[in-house]
Amino acid sequence: MKITFSVIAGLLATSAVAQDNVLTVYTYDSFVTEWGPGPVVEAAFEETCDCDLRFEGAGDGAALLSRLQLEGPRTEADIVLGLDTNLTAAARETGLFAKHGISPDLDLPVDWTDDHFLPFDWGYFAFVGNAGDPAPDSLRELAASDLSIVIQDPRSSTPGLGLLMWIKTAYGEEAGTLWQDLSDNILTVTPGWSEAYGLFLEGESDAVLSYTTSPAYHLIAEEDESKVAWAFEEGHYMQVEVAGKVAGTDVPDLADRFLAFMLAEEFQSAIPTTNWMYPAVVPEGGLPDGFETLIEPARALLLSPEEAAAKRDAALEEWRAALAQ
Amino acid sequence: MARRPGSIAALFVLSLIAVPIGAVIWTAGGIAGLNAADWAAFRFTVWQALVSAALSVGLAIPVARALARRRFRGRSALITLLGAPFVLPVIVAVMGLLAIFGRSGLVNTVIGVLGLPPMTIYGPQGVILAHVFFNLPLAVRMLLHGWLAIPAERFRVAAQLGQPVGRLLEKSMLRRTVPGVLAVVFLVCTTSFAVALILGGGPRATTLELAIYQAVRFDFDLGGAATLALVQLGICVLAMAALLLTDVPDALGAGLDRTVDRWDGSTVRDAAVLGLAAMFLLLPLLAILQSGLTGLERMPVSVYAAAGRSVLVALASMTLCMGLAIAIVTHGRTWPRIVATLPLSLTALVLGTGLFIVVFPMLRPSSVALPVTALMNALFALPFAVRILSAARDDAEAQFGRLADGLALKGWARMRLLILPRIRRPLGFAAGLAAALSMGDLGVITLFASGGQETLPLAMFRLMAAYQTEAAAGAAVLLVALSLGVFWLFDRGGRVGAGT
Numbered sequence: 027m028k029i030t031f032s033v034i035a036g037l038l039a040t041s042a043v044a045q046d047n048v049l050t051v052y053t054y055d056s057f058v059t060e061w062g063p064g065p066v067v068e069a070a071f072e073e074t075c076d077c078d079l080r081f082e083g084a085g086d087g088a089a090l091l092s093r094l095q096l097e098g099p100r101t102e103a104d105i106v107l108g109l110d111t112n113l114t115a116a117a118r119e120t121g122l123f124a125k126h127g128i129s130p131d132l133d134l135p136v137d138w139t140d141d142h143f144l145p146f147d148w149g150y151f152a153f154v155g156n157a158g159d160p161a162p163d164s165l166r167e168l169a170a171s172d173l174s175i176v177i178q179d180p181r182s183s184t185p186g187l188g189l190l191m192w193i194k195t196a197y198g199e200e201a202g203t204l205w206q207d208l209s210d211n212i213l214t215v216t217p218g219w220s221e222a223y224g225l226f227l228e229g230e231s232d233a234v235l236s237y238t239t240s241p242a243y244h245l246i247a248e249e250d251e252s253k254v255a256w257a258f259e260e261g262h263y264m265q266v267e268v269a270g271k272v273a274g275t276d277v278p279d280l281a282d283r284f285l286a287f288m289l290a291e292e293f294q295s296a297i298p299t300t301n302w303m304y305p306a307v308v309p310e311g312g313l314p315d316g317f318e319t320l321i322e323p324a325r326a327l328l329l330s331p332e333e334a335a336a337k338r339d340a341a342l343e344e345w346r347a348a349l350a351q
Numbered sequence: 352m353a354r355r356p357g358s359i360a361a362l363f364v365l366s367l368i369a370v371p372i373g374a375v376i377w378t379a380g381g382i383a384g385l386n387a388a389d390w391a392a393f394r395f396t397v398w399q400a401l402v403s404a405a406l407s408v409g410l411a412i413p414v415a416r417a418l419a420r421r422r423f424r425g426r427s428a429l430i431t432l433l434g435a436p437f438v439l440p441v442i443v444a445v446m447g448l449l450a451i452f453g454r455s456g457l458v459n460t461v462i463g464v465l466g467l468p469p470m471t472i473y474g475p476q477g478v479i480l481a482h483v484f485f486n487l488p489l490a491v492r493m494l495l496h497g498w499l500a501i502p503a504e505r506f507r508v509a510a511q512l513g514q515p516v517g518r519l520l521e522k523s524m525l526r527r528t529v530p531g532v533l534a535v536v537f538l539v540c541t542t543s544f545a546v547a548l549i550l551g552g553g554p555r556a557t558t559l560e561l562a563i564y565q566a567v568r569f570d571f572d573l574g575g576a577a578t579l580a581l582v583q584l585g586i587c588v589l590a591m592a593a594l595l596l597t598d599v600p601d602a603l604g605a606g607l608d609r610t611v612d613r614w615d616g617s618t619v620r621d622a623a624v625l626g627l628a629a630m631f632l633l634l635p636l637l638a639i640l641q642s643g644l645t646g647l648e649r650m651p652v653s654v655y656a657a658a659g660r661s662v663l664v665a666l667a668s669m670t671l672c673m674g675l676a677i678a679i680v681t682h683g684r685t686w687p688r689i690v691a692t693l694p695l696s697l698t699a700l701v702l703g704t705g706l707f708i709v710v711f712p713m714l715r716p717s718s719v720a721l722p723v724t725a726l727m728n729a730l731f732a733l734p735f736a737v738r739i740l741s742a743a744r745d746d747a748e749a750q751f752g753r754l755a756d757g758l759a760l761k762g763w764a765r766m767r768l769l770i771l772p773r774i775r776r777p778l779g780f781a782a783g784l785a786a787a788l789s790m791g792d793l794g795v796i797t798l799f800a801s802g803g804q805e806t807l808p809l810a811m812f813r814l815m816a817a818y819q820t821e822a823a824a825g826a827a828v829l830l831v832a833l834s835l836g837v838f839w840l841f842d843r844g845g846r847v848g849a850g851t
Contacts, residue, residue: 060651061817082717085797088568093798095571096378096707102715116571174454179548181565213454214473215553217545217564220815221442225549227820228446229455243818302818346388349553 047077049280052101054090054108055083056301063293063300070292077280086218087184087267091117098122099274104281107146107269107288111328112187114143114268115335124273126285133308135326136264143268146288147303150262150323151188152255154226154240155233164259165196169207173232176213176222180342183218184265185235191334192263194341195327201341205348212349238262238320243302246316254321261325267303357682360675361690367730368693371705372580378708379574382581389562389575393582396558399475399547400540403482407536408529410483411490414628416521417621418491419498429625430495431839433488433632438787438834439639440808441545442815443827447635448472448481448550450642457634477550482543486536488632493535493739496777497528500746528742530597534590535738538695541586559583563698573704580701587696591689639827646825650814654826657810658833661790664725664806665837668789672729673782676736680744681770691737694730699794702727707798720799724806728789735788736781740774747773783841787834807833 058064058081068079082103084093091113094101099122109117117123125141132138134148153168153175155161162168168175178186194201213231216222226234233256244250269288271281287293295309298317305313329337376382385393418430436444451457452472459469472480501520509520544560559579566576679687706723710716716723747770755769771778793808800809807830814823 055813056816059813059817060653061819083800089797092568092571096704097711100712179554179561181561181569209553212553214549214551216549217561218816220812221445221545221549223818224442224446224815224820224823225449228449228453230449230453247818346554350391350555 046277047280048080049075049077049104049277049284050080050082050102051105051107051284052082052084052090052094052103053106054086057081057108058083061300063296066296066300067293070296071284071287074287075280075283077277079284087113088182094122094272095120101272101274103272104275104277105269105271105284109143109268109270110184111266111268111331112184112191112334112338114140114270115331117270118142118331122273123270124275124278126271127282128285128289130289130307132289132306133304134266134306136266136328138266140268140331143270144285144288145266145268145306146293147297147301147306148264148266149237149239149303150264150326151185151192151235152238152240152258152262152321152323153233154236154253154255157252157254159232161254161256163257165193165204165208166260168211168256168258169204171211173211174213175208175211175233175235176225176231177215177235178219178222179215179217180345183216185219185222185237186215187338188263188265189235190341190345191329191337192327194337194344195263195329196260202344202348205345209349215349237265237303238323239298239302239304239317242298242314242316242320245319246299246314257321257323259324261327262323264326264328265303266328354682354684356678357680357684357687360678361682361687364675364679364694364730364733365690367726368584368697368702370709371702372577374705374708375573375580375701376577379572379577381574382578383572383574385578385582388557389559389579389582392557392559392562395547395556396541396543396560397586399478399482399543399551399556399558400537403479403486403540404533404537406479407483407486408490408494408533410628411487411494411532412525412529413624414487415491415494415498416616417624418495420616421618421621421625427843429629430492431835431842432636433628434492434784434787434838434842435488435636435831435835436484436632437486437489438784438791438838439485439831440791440793440811440827442812443639443791443830444485444635445481445546445549446642446824446827447639448484450638451634452477452480457638472550473552475551475556477552478543478547478556481546481550482540484632484635485546486539487628489539489735490532490536491628492780493532494525494528496739496742496780497524499776500524500742530594531738531742534594535695535734538587538590538692538734541583541696542698560698563700567700567704576701576704580698583696583698584693587693588689591692595685636831639824639831643824643826643828646821646823647828648825649819649822650825650829651822653805654807654810654814654822654829657805658807658829660721660804661807661830662833662837664721664728665786665789667722667725668728668732669782669786669837669841671725672732672736672785673778675729675733676740676781677766677778679733679737680740681766683748688737688741692734695734697731699727699731699792700798702730703795703798706795716799717804720796720804721806723799724792724794724796725789727795728792729785731792731794732785732788735784739777739781739784743774743777744770779842779844782844783838786841787838790834790837791830 056062064081071079084090087108087110090108123142126144162171177189180186180190193204197204222234238255241253241255244253275281289307291309294305294307297305298314501524505520542560543558547556547558563576563579566572679691707716751769755765796806796809811823811826814826
């Protein structure tokens, strides 16, 4: 009975959606929580657009893409927000995305030429440890040390895949050897970021794979200076988070306006202290206090989406072979 | 006897499994072969599940025996609390285990004070430790029902004849009960994913479930995912076939449900067994409570709304599950029970994906997130409920069936007068388990839910993902309290006046 009722309620809800001023944005879960940018962004955009902005949270970035692939051209999404450059090659291949037609003025350490996807924030992957503990200067030094780290599984997690690409980009042919050297430092591998970060905070490991901006959270939100990111000589691999317009959207103008809004002041100024990443366009007032304490990598590493997609399977095999021994 | 409701229930369950998997295969355009990595995952999955099941059940026997033959203050509370690990969400349980056995956990702190080298939980030993932690309580409870089902009269006869209870009564009861418990625990362990990965220490500990996750999320290889899901179902069917071969009926007569006052066995040894088991199972739980209490006040209001939703989903799921389970066990034949066991080997990700494919053309998936979650949770709890109720219902029929036939008791009257009173205790336990399992589940909801429909486990997980570690720990405490609460409520209901 309960189920029947809900099904009817669902039918009613579906018919209510078919309005021409509703913009549906698929994004990852943490974007829409009350700590994420979602609420601020929604309020700010709705003030100017005379529309209803609806976020639909769907797991993480990879889950977001598989959700879209499942739904295909019939998807209700107008915008997909939260893929990263490891996923954009596959996303473009689905043919579900339209070109954005914007020539953005971005504050990214790398050039941006993608005509389908626009970045809304970015960050560097880094190992985050405790202040005062010994901090290695490079991946190689970490591998030679007896420090313990927790990483995420590249088969199920975005940061995990980021580390895979980081080591592949920095070490190329020698990546497999580096993974072998690292294997005795890896306390364990978790399915996602949350579990890994939780283990680190519980004191299980000396460091965890996260972002250079993670210490900013502890500093700004908790006034806790005890977390630091390790700066590595090889440079740091970047994560660039992007959004794209769905080709089959029934509100193309609204979608375009949203993409423009995404790079504007109100959206961008919410990013640093809600998503804890760097904004794609630095707001007029600069970055929040505390961000100046973060390490700034000497070199930014990033593979193009096509390279990342091409190298992924071989890099994954290297990783598995090295750690399965 | 009425078979139709049981057949309908079993066919309903079968279609809930076959339709989504069929939809996934149809979307993928066929199934795929297994590669070398999949085979490695298969071998590891089966190996760790066998070891975990053998250890869980092996350790559960002395614990269940001690509980069966001792009466003491707090015994009832202990039995309820011992059930807790089984219904905890995986990540909560893992954090609790790490607080005790982790690198900076209690055990290593003590070892460090003694000047001994630290022990590590990460590796195959950790996977097995965690699986024993999860499944020992389930095995204890299922075996305990076996013990309580031995009629007191038989103990009396054994005492009069001066015969050892162990050889005469317990051995034959265990011979009947243990294979089923082993099979259930084995199958539970074959679908392990996060525990195996986190405590297994890396890709060495890749299970089939992780391979499925990778196929869906990482490669969008639905054919591969469907193949792996079918392999899991195959394992389940084989295990159930093996179980049928070991099946032996109970040849002795019925009893009058008197409480047994036992005279045999060593009290000291039983106390030691119970003490150790309680420490192993309850210390991680205490660690979860202790680390979460400060977080309770930091929880946002939305967590309470999520908790309310979880309670409703749990109650709906429990009701549906018990309805299906009762229909299936009263059917009497074996095939509906085998069908009801299949969900043990189902992966929520493939099933959820299949349902998504089915639902999406008709409805907005997020608009049915909660009903779908309740339905799926009922499905996932069904194998336990059927397993728990089967033995009790069969005993009731074997012992009183002819009498009931003679009185022409049929249909609802037979159910009300014979079956329900005889299965009350396992019924309460099964209902509690179904509700609590649903409460802690974080499976299909992640595929369907959008902003406003999160359940408590999902809310907790989202807190963790937003750096809100303390609030997440608080939500974990609330989750443990609610899971144990519903479990206790129903389990207690089944035991009122039962003399135990």
